[in-house]
Amino acid sequence: MKKLITFIFFSLLIISYQIVKAQEDELPKNWTEFNGKIGRTFTESEEDYPQPIQPSKEAPNIILVILDDVGFGQTSTFGGPIATPALDEVAEEGISYTQFHTTGVCSATRAAMLTGRNHHQTGFGTISEMSTGFPGYNSIWEQDAASIAEVLKANGYNTAAWGKWHNTPDWETNQTGPFDRWPTGLGFEYFYGFIGGETSQYEPQLYKNTLAVEPTLKPEDGYHLTEDLSKDAIKWIQQQKSLNPDKPYFAYFSTGAIHAPIHVQKEWIVKYKGKFDDGWDAMREKTIERQKKMGIVPQETQLTERPEDIETWEEQSEDEKKLYARQMEVVAGYLAHTDHYVGELLKAAKGLPGGENTMVIYVVGDNGASGEGTPMGTINNMMVQNGFPDNLEEQLKVMDELGSKDFENHYAVPWAWAGCAPFQWMKRVPSHFGGTRNGLVISWPEKIKSKGEKRTQFHHVVDIAPTIYEAADIQFPKKVNGATQIPLAGTSMSYSFEDAEKESTRKTQYFEVGGHHAIYHEGWVASAFHGVPWKFTGSVGFDSVHWELYNVEEDFSQANDLAEKHPEKLKEMIEIFDQEAKKYNVYPLDDRYAERALNPLRPSITRGKKHFKYYQGTTRIPEGGTPPVYSKSHSIKSKVEFKNGDEGVIVAVGGNVAGYSMYIKDNALHYTYNFFNRERYNITSSIPLKEGENEIELIYMQESDAWGGGGTAQLYINQQCVGETKINKTVPIRFAVTETTDIGMDLGSTVSEDYIGPFKYTSKIHYVEYIIR
Template sequence: MMTACQQTQKEESNSKEATGLPYDDPEFKGKIGRTYQDSEMDWPDLPSPKADAPNVIVILLDDVGFGMTSTFGGSIPTPHLDSLANQGLRYNRFHTTAICGPSRAALITGRNHHNAGSGFLAEWATGYPSYTTMIPRATATVAKVMKYNGINTSWFGKNHNTPDWETSAAGPFDRWPTGLGFDYFYGFNAGETHQYYPVIFENTVPVEPEKSPEEGYHFQTDMTNRAVEWLRIQKSISPDKPVFMYYAPGAVHAPHHVRKEWSDKFKGKFDHGWDKEREIVYARQKEMGIIPQEAKLSERNEHVPLWDSLNDEEKKFYTLLYENFAGYLAFTDHEVGRLLKTISELPDAENTLVMYIVGDNGASAEGGLQGTVNEVKALNGIPTSIEENLKKADEIGGPNTEPHFPIGWAFAGNTPFPWVKQVASHFGGTRNPMVVSWPKVIKDKGGIRSQFLHLIDVVPTILEATGIDMPEYVEGVKQRPIDGKSFMSTFTDADAPEIRTTQYFEVFSNRALYHEGWVAAHQHTFPWRQDLAPGYEDETWELYNIAEDFSESNNVAEQYPEKLEELKAIWEQEAEKYHVFPLDDRGAGRLAVPKPSPLGDRTEFTFYEGATRIPETAAPNTKNTSWTMEAMVTTQSGAKDGVINAIGGLGAGYTLFVKDGYPTFLYNFFEADIMTIKSSKKLPDGLSNIKVDFIYDGGGVGKGATVVLYVNNGKVGEGRLEATVGGRFGIDTFGIGVDTGSPVTEEYSVNQFQGKIEEVNIKLKR
């Protein structure tokens, strides 16, 4: 007889089976006899989407301000986005989290970013559930739900949702796109990549670009080609079967890489400067009806220098940087246009839902007060003079630069709102345009929708459109409820009731609470000063009545103190409900928080040929310490050259290589100081030992070092560094036998090593 406990367990098991994914294998309803002659076949009835389910294409750009694209009143022409909007709907009150990784977690899970374990970025992860950046299995992605319901899924471009330390060949891979429900992935696993030398993976295997930058390679074109190919083959084989694609370019996140034929289109277009640009865009937005006629332009930020206060060299450099960015955004629109053209040619184009989100946050101020042509250097907190930057004026946007504009252009790009990316307290960080097209359903072509929406509302909208229910269990794990709500009602009704009356925001302790037409806001940290930790004493909150004040231009905290306190209290409730705590404003200090690592606490490592594309966080941390590298190599006459070990790229890094038979160690300190130690002796034939002894000065971060080079235990060279990289080498990777991605130096005669690398041993002296 079954006990009460057993009965309960059985009921729970049955409940899980009935409401979970993947579905159980269907029961065989045929007949099994002794031979096929007395048997009856019954093919399993596999999951399939409902008959009229649409294709779903989600497009997500990176770091685009509300007032940048021509579609929403900006000065940068985006004709393909314009065309899509004229066929569909513009949403002018759509919101992100104010930072990329968290926005993307919210987008693909339908949960608030803290609920999805993504309170901030992987590089700043801490060991609290909401900040590990390890998307929980309890918050399954929309792709996993669609996949198990018979819809093929793909992801192209940027993946910033795999923890930093899990992006090596050692995995684990359950938080890579292919583990998150996407059948196919082609892209990069980081916040950004070099567009000419990208760190690409196909599914979980590293791949190299098929041609060089000199031959015309650009990642945006490459990923678009792959996306177009994937769509065409899907529809060639099964034209009636709906598909789901997540197309997420690295554009237009820094580094802003684009060829001169694009940036040259904007020569002189922004000579008027960022202050005038705000006024121009604001007027155009009103004229187009993107913002209400009564909306005011938010007050200019006191931290941004007046354009007229700059000298001629500053104006020249800052204008060049924004002309380059404008070319990058226009080029991105061109590439997205190629994808949209392919979509329009599908056999079921009319039944294709395109949700185009123009930015995962507002425009970025991470270029600092002065902008840069070496973003990695800037992110390490090391300034570069205008004179140094202008030496590369003719190269801006090319493979040998990593440019980012100064903060003034970011504030202009977010017109008419205050603040920028990372500042989740204000709409400059969180208000992004969205365009939705679905010809079969949306008939109000060119219409504008002003319902207050958030990224978390995308998943439930997709599920309603495809007729799929969110299951209670996925892969045996009970799911957290979806936090978003479907806004499909707005597709056919401009006056559809609001679905979202309350929404909290928090990033880096910048906080806001939207509730029934009001916003309480507290700006806490600065994107361009992540070394600051202001603390939580004497916080100042602002209050906006956005039902009347579209652009957050009028702080009414003093007029309505009770309303402000009411919203602050609701923020606390929402923060508890969605697991926002603990708040953390340490900024760059969080980079030093110990994180999981496939390396463990080892200080000695052995690598062999083929160990390439290893992310910096999974490679030996040779920064701020002494270390040795010993390479055992076998060579023969006429085949000795190439890279033995390299980490980083043109922005910063080091490399041990052989050129013309001479072992050489080169250390690139942000291009400002490049130390080269060339061996006094050639490498002999046969088995040889090459050793680098890196003797760090100690006493802090980024100090100097003495470097000694040996061949077969004999000293063959020595060099001196007055400063070393203390933070990160950047967006390139660690490799043995070849320098993949952006090369540390252009001095190689040959990149891939011509001999045989027996092993490379690295020992950290801690």
């Protein structure tokens, strides 16, 4: 009997341990067992109140900063020509990593960083707008890859995010959701920023949590998005530390800068006047000299050769040199401005309770500098992405206004190449380090005692999440919200905090975006380049893939291709890539770009529909959810109430980048079609609207099959044709990334120069109805 009792006792003990252990392996933690006493009255009872989850007593506040489209050789911290004193300060109080890597493109890097899994494991082998129906590329972030925010929140942290997101499927970025793949559905308790890949820095399309909001200031009042984000983040952190100073926070600060549009005020641009007059070749040479002097790169590092597709500075005309130097001055001002306001945030956080126990992880770019601005740059990035090249003459006309709200400007490819010095290539080319090598700085005054030191261990953005978990003393759970978790692909970097010489824990890492692919393994890299990153159509194909081989332990910059010298090593590396690709959902490789955007199988709330009906006050519809009128015959009909003097927008799509607007002003009906801010086609009704109810209509008939070809537009009031014009050129793919569709007003920048936004209609709009013919 005694043996039986002992057996039962230990069995119960084991079961209890297993239950506790299972609960420890699962989030959120549910300690539901009541251990008090319930009697007939409260005097005979004992309370057992469920207590909030408590983080580790030494858990740090965590600020994770990531910039957009910043090359390895652009910031002063990593030897570049652009002063970044705030970043310099973080590096001086912490450690800088000179062999840290991203994925080569924005959404993929962010997904990998926020989950600790490789980007194809989260469905982000590409950006959502280019997604395809394969597990590694569908842009659907599943619950089996819980975010850092979700895990930290369940372990007693407050969590918040600011700025660029770009990790929600394109078809879910509208006010009908679903919202489970928005920031607040993925563990962030607060979000203030923009959901897509880019936005105007002066007239942004913002959300607070899941609600669309407009900036309180106008560009003429000095508004800029980076400053707004910084101030809002400071406010949130100050409030958090006011209310619960002992509770740690996780703040994810993700700027839209320095992604196009390159927007910054003139006072920041003027600081760099004349600094780039000697061109991109000289910039690269000066950068590597500084990098060697600072210990960023080994002394024997070679400056990689110029790709044959990139021209020398000396080949440019005097007018070209003048324009290109100005483009780079604007970029430099933009980055300097960004650094300043990130610095303001970090300074404020440092001065609050727990400031010394604040871990700052600063990722200096989500990929290399962007070469998407074409070889000569552009004043309208959407125009070139629709297949219409820019030209020197048009850019020279407005050169002094670059950086203002009126342009979606981008800089010339050679500057992006120079900004990635000493490496080959740039953003969207993950086969080479120019696309994936980014600066990383980590400071944590209370724990990291090394100051101003460099770290050369090879690491990848998937290593950020495990590093955070170790710092917060969190064992990664096996289940989160009931979903069994994919194991982390990353490895913690904390071993390197105090040991510069310790061997890297990351031995292998694959890279792939847009068909470009590479494999790193124990000091070697095999690289397969797949076409220049400023071409947006066509496929190179995979029948004949040219591989290069580099020993990066001896050749920091990938300057010496050893493929012919070591064919067996190359074969081994290709086999390792194949293994990793199969393991992490990389196949099938796909090097298309614009063609992916037109994928007929991607979920859509508009595809296949010919009839759409909207009601007054429906605003901020992303273009992916807008009637696809591109180079197609269509009609837009509305019924409106009107009395003398009523005015305002009936419907507006896009903005000053491109778009169209139907509006009432001076008692007349108007229609404007904006072709990339190059040509505006206008119709004004020949008669006024009548008092009372009016049926108004725009009928457009496409008459040309040419790319961007045009047709005829007619305006009607109460079935009477009251105006007509030829529209010679139309937008074939997309009006804008930074603008939306609005019923009854024109938010953001305005399509027409004839009114000032939002130009809200002053009477009733019964409906706005589209028919695609």
